[in-house]
Amino acid sequence: MDDMTLTRKEREKVRHRDDILKAALKLFSEKGFHNVSVQDIAVESEFAVGTLYNFFQSKEQLFDELLNNCAQKIYQTLWPILESKMQEDEILRTLVRAYAKLAEENIEFIRLYISEYGTLSLILPHKSQAEKIKVLIDTKIREIIKSGIRNKIFRPVDVEIITIALLSTIRSFVFEASGDFDKNKIEQGLKKIEQLFIDSLLMAENRGNG
Amino acid sequence: MDDMTLTRKEREKVRHRDDILKAALKLFSEKGFHNVSVQDIAVESEFAVGTLYNFFQSKEQLFDELLNNCAQKIYQTLWPILESKMQEDEILRTLVRAYAKLAEENIEFIRLYISEYGTLSLILPHKSQAEKIKVLIDTKIREIIKSGIRNKIFRPVDVEIITIALLSTIRSFVFEASGDFDKNKIEQGLKKIEQLFIDSLLMAENRGNG
DNA sequence: TCATATTATGAATAATAATTCACTAAAAGT
DNA sequence: ACTTTTAGTGAATTATTATTCATAATATGA
Secondary structure (H helix, E strand, O other): OOHHHOOHHHHHHHHHHHHHHHHHHHHHHHHOHHHOOHHHHHHHHOOOHHHHHHHOOOHHHHHHHHHHHHHHHHHHHHHHHHHOOOOHHHHHHHHHHHHHHHHHHOHHHHHHHHHHHHHHHHHOOOOOHHHHHHHHHHHHHHHHHHHHHHOOOEOOOOHHHHHHHHHHHHHHHHHHHHOOOOHHHHHHHHHHHHHHHHHHHEOHHHOOOO | OOHHHOOHHHHHHHHHHHHHHHHHHHHHHHHOHHHOOHHHHHHHHOOOHHHHHHHOOOHHHHHHHHHHHHHHHHHHHHHHHHHOOOOHHHHHHHHHHHHHHHHHHOHHHHHHHHHHHHHHHHHOOOOOHHHHHHHHHHHHHHHHHHHHHHOOOEOOOOHHHHHHHHHHHHHHHHHHHHOOOOHHHHHHHHHHHHHHHHHHHEOHHHOOOO
């Protein structure tokens, strides 16, 4: 079922659906799930409330779809990097840069994901696609760091803590910086995060400049 | 107006008020603001809904009071440490330990604060007491790190990033660990965070063991 | 052009949850 | 004992917002 097999009408339908998703994403990322009404989304997308319900079963299902799209995009970007055969430090460097790019291109997605993250994890602990993907990535990163330690590339740090530290720092930084949507600032910051974490992980003999 | 100048009745009133706050805190910290109804709080606290409204103007005001109490407690614990005349590395070490203690004694407060942090900061950017206190502490920590660098105790790191990294790691760790309310785990983890951050901040000559 | 199918509409409805208030119960004062 | 004051109650009211659905607009194809 690719784009060319669809009629003009069908393509239009898809586009309308996307418009609604886009409007919803904008609002949710600005105000969070509970502070956006279906009315608000209707106004923003310039469709009637009823139309939204032709496309989505409920407000919640619409939100879930967004969140899963978001998780999907994050997954598709990060997983190949994590699976690649590069040296461990290079994987982590690439990862941080990929995050910067991801944040640049999908800043609303990232905001949505991070802003709801706290309460989300209280309410839908393990059901969502998004949560599963997060766990998948977290686990993989831990493995990479472990492997880096085994291969004497990294210093023998505490894997749990450095993983939480790296990920929470990236997330928190992107979230704070995305408040004023300054993409330059995000890129600069993530470059510094890369330096801070990966250089301090490296064994002395592997470090470039102090 | 201290405790001894109150009549028994007045003391009881205060106690009832506290009971309601406590019940609300429990529920909010488990499910977040929007997923707890005033009914729920009434049931949990074993008062009628109307009684809650004798004590608090609205659900929101009740929540604000909790959040401010929380911020207040954090402030009272951390500020004296940040203002103390210890050497900079010692301040940070003490800070992390204080966080552990804070988390141990007020795990629900901390959960409330962190879980709502994302959406809160979208909605009430700078109004709340809690937000002001957060900024105050963040700023102070940055100053301490700067001062540590000037005094050649710390390596010349990027102050912004290390501050975000330190704080977000603490918060994220406490939040995740508080999910299963294992106080021991939190203490262990924070000790490792202390090592990770402060040791990697120190100039080589100041470090104890590699 | 007209019948049919599809898509869009938004006022009406339903569901949920905050808030009020007339009332009861308990305590304090006389 | 009785009056007054204070505290507590929860069904009823109100507000908000998600959802439905009868209707209108538009497109399709005979």
